[in-house]
Amino acid sequence: MTASSLADPLIAPSILSADFARLGEEIAAIEAAGADIVHVDVMDGHFVPNLTIGPAVIRALRRVTTLPLDTHLMISNAEAMIPAYVDAGCDWISVHYEACDHLHRVVQAIAESGVKPGVALNPHTPPEVLKYVLQDLHHVLVMTVNPGFGGQSLISGVLDKIRTLRAWIDAEGLDVRIEVDGGVKVSNIGRIRSAGADVFVAGSAVFKSGNYPETIGLLRQRALDSDAGLIG
Numbered sequence: 001m002t003a004s005s006l007a008d009p010l011i012a013p014s015i016l017s018a019d020f021a022r023l024g025e026e027i028a029a030i031e032a033a034g035a036d037i038v039h040v041d042v043m044d045g046h047f048v049p050n051l052t053i054g055p056a057v058i059r060a061l062r063r064v065t066t067l068p069l070d071t072h073l074m075i076s077n078a079e080a081m082i083p084a085y086v087d088a089g090c091d092w093i094s095v096h097y098e099a100c101d102h103l104h105r106v107v108q109a110i111a112e113s114g115v116k117p118g119v120a121l122n123p124h125t126p127p128e129v130l131k132y133v134l135q136d137l138h139h140v141l142v143m144t145v146n147p148g149f150g151g152q153s154l155i156s157g158v159l160d161k162i163r164t165l166r167a168w169i170d171a172e173g174l175d176v177r178i179e180v181d182g183g184v185k186v187s188n189i190g191r192i193r194s195a196g197a198d199v200f201v202a203g204s205a206v207f208k209s210g211n212y213p214e215t216i217g218l219l220r221q222r223a224l225d226s227d228a229g230l231i232g
Contacts, residue, residue, distance in 0.1 A: 007177060007198040009223035011216050012037035012070055014203035016150045024064045033212035037070045039201045044075040047099050048147045055088035062089030072120060074147050079106045086113040094118035094141040097129050107136050123155050127164050137176050139199065140165055145182030150203045154183030159195040166196025186218045190231035193223040
């Protein structure tokens with residue numbers, strides 16, 4: 001990635017919106033449909049008001065797909081749980097700035113385990129909190145909804161945060177991806193891409209579409225159209 005360009009867009013369907021009774025089949029379907037990454041939302045009922053899955057399910061997912069498992073830890077005491085998620089087979093792990101007392105230490109622990117580290121920011125959290133760890137990250141996960149539930153609408157004001165992060169990353173020549181999670185769909189991915197994102201988490205937009213290949217293809221094409229100046 002050069003200092004003035006985005007990486008190719010990656011589409012990361014979030015299994016939070018999948019049919020959990022058919023999870024293995026759902027993973028196979030999005031892989032066949034052209035997904036680049038599987039986004040896995042882990043919630044503990046404390047840091048966010050919802051409860052989802054843990055390492056045992058991720059270990060089962062690891063057996064049924066070769067796609068990278070991008071695990072978003074919306075949990076308290078994330079530092080203590082990193083080894084369990086590494087052992088389960090995660091490829092990317094994002095922890096929340098708001099949930100980590102010693103963020104740099106957590107990021108280093110993830111990286112030293114051979115997993116790609118990321119930090120997630122809630123909509124109200126300013127990008128300045130990443131000033132002293134940005135160079136150590138593989139990705140920043142920008143929440144464009146308040147975390148906890150799928151199917152929410154994108155908070156458009158957060159796009160300015162993406163623009164700020166993109167400017168910093170480009171100015172420093174860093175190889176850090178900007179991932180966006182929350183309300184991403186075909187009708188707005190062009191605006192999100194124009195702001196500077198290159199990884200797009202889409203849950204209900206994919207899993208409720210009825211046609212995974214078509215939707216994933218449209219999401220990718222709209223992002224590329226934005227690069228070409230066709231939409232914005």
